Amino acid sequence: xxxxxxxxxxxxxxxxxxxxxxxxxxxxxxxxxxxxxxxxxxxxxxxxxxxxxxxxxxxxxxxxxxxxxxxxxxxxxxxxxxxxxxxxxxxxxxxxxxxxxxxxxxxxxxxxx
Amino acid sequence: xxxxxxxxxxxxxxxxxxxxxxxxxxxxxxxxxxxxxxxxxxxxxxxxxxxxxxxxxxxxxxxxxxxxxxxxxxxxxxxxxxxxxxxxxxxxxxxxxxxxxxxxxxxxxxx
Numbered sequence: 719x720x721x722x723x724x725x726x727x728x729x730x731x732x733x734x735x736x737x738x739x740x741x742x743x744x745x746x747x748x749x750x751x752x753x754x755x756x757x758x759x760x761x762x763x764x765x766x767x768x769x770x771x772x773x774x775x776x777x778x779x780x781x782x783x784x785x786x787x788x789x790x791x792x793x794x795x796x797x798x799x800x801x802x803x804x805x806x807x808x809x810x811x812x813x814x815x816x817x818x819x820x821x822x823x824x825x826x827x828x829x830x831x
Numbered sequence: 832x833x834x835x836x837x838x839x840x841x842x843x844x845x846x847x848x849x850x851x852x853x854x855x856x857x858x859x860x861x862x863x864x865x866x867x868x869x870x871x872x873x874x875x876x877x878x879x880x881x882x883x884x885x886x887x888x889x890x891x892x893x894x895x896x897x898x899x900x901x902x903x904x905x906x907x908x909x910x911x912x913x914x915x916x917x918x919x920x921x922x923x924x925x926x927x928x929x930x931x932x933x934x935x936x937x938x939x940x941x942x
Contacts (some may be wrong), residue, residue: 753932760935761874766929812874819864823873
């Protein structure tokens with residue numbers, strides 16, 4: 719098992735550009751989520767999904783879109799990048815929303831100029 | 832939204848010393864989790880707590896779920912250099928699908 723994989727590992731964007739951060743898991747987990755990590759602020763939940771076709775907002779959803787067309791994949795889209803979105807992004811998955819061990823991917827470090 | 836207050840923000844200790852950190856929430860949590868993050872990596876789960884008052888150990892690590900359901904602490908005994916990293920508490924409120932993370936405790940261990 720590869721666990722949770724994320725691509726790319728690093729990305730630099732200009733303000734206004736769009737991009738998609740990829741996340742995939744091969745553990746047949748129902749629950750997937752996206753977090754951003756900023757210095758001194760821990761991890762903040764952006765969006766989450768309790769299963770294919772179902773997504774919902776977390777604490778900081780503005781500026782981000784998600785979709786969950788398959789159990790394995792949960793991409794995060796930035797439609798018009800802003801410098802405030804400079805952060806490290808982590809994708810995580812768990813068996814379901816009540817099974818609490820979340821497995822995290824290695825992260826994507828995004829810089830928006 | 833939910834707030835988790837984690838303290839201390841950072842610690843500088845000597846190898847062999849014991850360490851204690853804690854987390855408090857503004858509301859009742861159903862689950863408390865403790866994670867460790869190494870530089871350039873994603874967080875890894877250390878201990879999960881599911882019942883108020885529960886005390887759970889994982890090697891040199893011990894964590895407790897507070898009886899008020901609004902706090903938790905993590906102890907590390909006889910610290911070693913590989914304990915260096917950022918430790919996060921996380922909580923899962925009852926009937927929510929969301930997890931909330933504390934701001935982290937950065938641990939430095941001097942050999």
